[in-house]
Amino acid sequence: MSETTAHAHPHVDVKEFHPRAHAAIHNPKIRQNFRKAMDGLMAKRTAAFEGWDLETLRDLGANIRLKALSNLPDLLEQLEQKLTENGIKVHWAVDGDEACRIVRDICVARDAKSVIKGKSMVSEEMELNHYLQDHGIEALESDLGEYIVQLADETPSHIIMPAIHKNTGEISELMHEKTGTDLSNDVEYLTASARQQLREKFMNADVGVSGVNFAVAETGTLCLVENEGNGRMTTTVPKCHIAVTGIEKVVPSLEDVSALLALLTRSATGQHITTYFNMISSPRKGEELDGPEEVHVVLVDNGRSSIYQDDELLDTLRCIRCGACMNHCPVYTRVGGHTYGTTYPGPIGKILMPHLIGLDEGRHLPTASSLCGACGEVCPVKIPIPDLLVRLRQESVDGDRLHPAKVRGHGAKRSTGEAMIWKGWAWMHASPGIYRLGTGVAAKFRALQPSKAGAWTDFRTVPKLAPKTLHQRMKERGQ
């Protein structure tokens, strides 16, 4: 562990959610950038599913993911066997630190000094870039959004569109300052300029690191969905390719991929298909002219197997990382991705991150939702996100004696004061006579009703107590 504590993670205190939310809400640029982007993504998704029987397709997607998860240990064994047969080296990592060490060891064995990266949220989870840099290995992001985020020394604010918090003007200024490109609002120009810089890096990189969208157990195939071609370059140009992925990404067969891919691209960006869909099944074979000499897969657990232990929480692992939940989330749209302070922001982050960082650190995450249900409604694999948020709220206050909490850090949000308030509330509302007496007295003395009610009245007037309760009026009507 001494090795892992040595590398300097950019520390974000997840618990400081409120100050970050405050700053984001009062930042008109953030508000505008997210509102505009999310409105566009929602419209694109709707258009992309036009003419499809979306409910049936979502049921199919959910079933495929459930089937895969119900058989996860066997599928992982099968995947390892097939990958190995195909000449791909398989590594297992219990957490992000171990995964980082595995990647570094592979780099060291090849005397690699530079790594080019395709987009990978698991590598963000591992904080791989910082780790490699701390160990003298340059890691450069090649996905345009990730590249921008890296230039700005930030983290992704969205799992699909990492730099969505910035508009073109901000990106232009950043590129001008860091790479010397001319200031311009021409997206084509900015993209071309980034591409030119990246081309050179691709040619000289010793190792390519990518993520995985689907790992097919039956054939030992790694599927990678992308739009920029950087994924293909990352996985084919350097002599060594390392794919990092969560253990839940495995699916039984190639057939399962087609439905999930149809759901993924439409849910994520409203595309019928992405520009690139890569299927990686082996290193370069003897007679082939290109491709990497070595291909490695690092299968990362990092808390996933503990989620797997619980029948309800298991649904969290269905996720195919499309980001539709954040695109449709009214909270995410207001506060942006960085407010969460976690690798995965938005609704999926709120149900996934507590398992990765503990409910003590992530205590505010499950509460930052109005439970409006928009996330669950659009989820392509029907994860019941609102129900899981309620479950995690229960866990964070140890609120259910019948179903004891089990997530790491449970009970961290429980306070004696709040628990007493709910006990008192329950006593009154479980005793109809007391309830009627209390509400009747409140109605009678409504003139004394305070005009302030905590945070509620910072922004709203308080609703007025009626002169008579419904109970009283129904009684007068003979009930």
Added chain:
Amino acid sequence: MSDPIKVYPSKPQKVYYFGTCLVDMFYPDAGIAGVELLEREGIEVIFPQGQTCCGQPAYTSGYHDEARSVAQAQLDLFPEDWPIVVPSGSCGGMMRKHYPALFKDTPQATQAAEIAGRVWELTDFLLNVCHIKLEDLGDPVTVAMHTSCSARREMGVAEVGPALLGQLKNVNLVEQIRPEECCGFGGTFAVRHPEISAAMVSEKVDTLVDTGTQEFVTTDCGCLMNIAGYAEKNGKPLQGQHIISFLWERTRGNQGGQS
């Protein structure tokens, strides 16, 4: 995997009425309007005086022991096989969708599941069980409608409110942009995350005002006190009422409206 399909019962002679705690204390007129509408449809309305709250505030706050004790106090109030009608998508959703989960592994599991299956949101019940025909007696008016997230997504009644308003010949229904977006109430969310909630409700109020109307109706009192309360505090020209009050006021005096 999908929610159970709703099978509407035939129109009953009697219903139980679960008024909800917000209606009880703050909006009893809406509660009475619902009773009047049901009675006008020829249905006898039973209001158990023992009712208090569905338990949702504690449930969504994670205090499931407390939610269960309050919910349990409601379970014995509906002994006959009559539908339970609720003038709220939110409380209705709690009872219909979450009671089975809340009482899982308890002696009340069967009873709770049985009751859950009898719970109906009031406007849905009026339209799809009573097949209500409304005769508009009011002056021409333009209104907007906000359907609560629970009415829309848990109770699946997003089309019901507009359909009922569509029966009123002098009512011009206008639609705000992003009608399906949450108003930011979310129960205790509004006080745990007041600034986020305020950012949401301020945009909801703006989009409603932008339709050009000064009146909106809604399925739920939580949304009502949030949206109308924000408009009042911030001097926005917008007033709201429960859709049930609106329907009753536009059609009252019309005793021959039922099918």
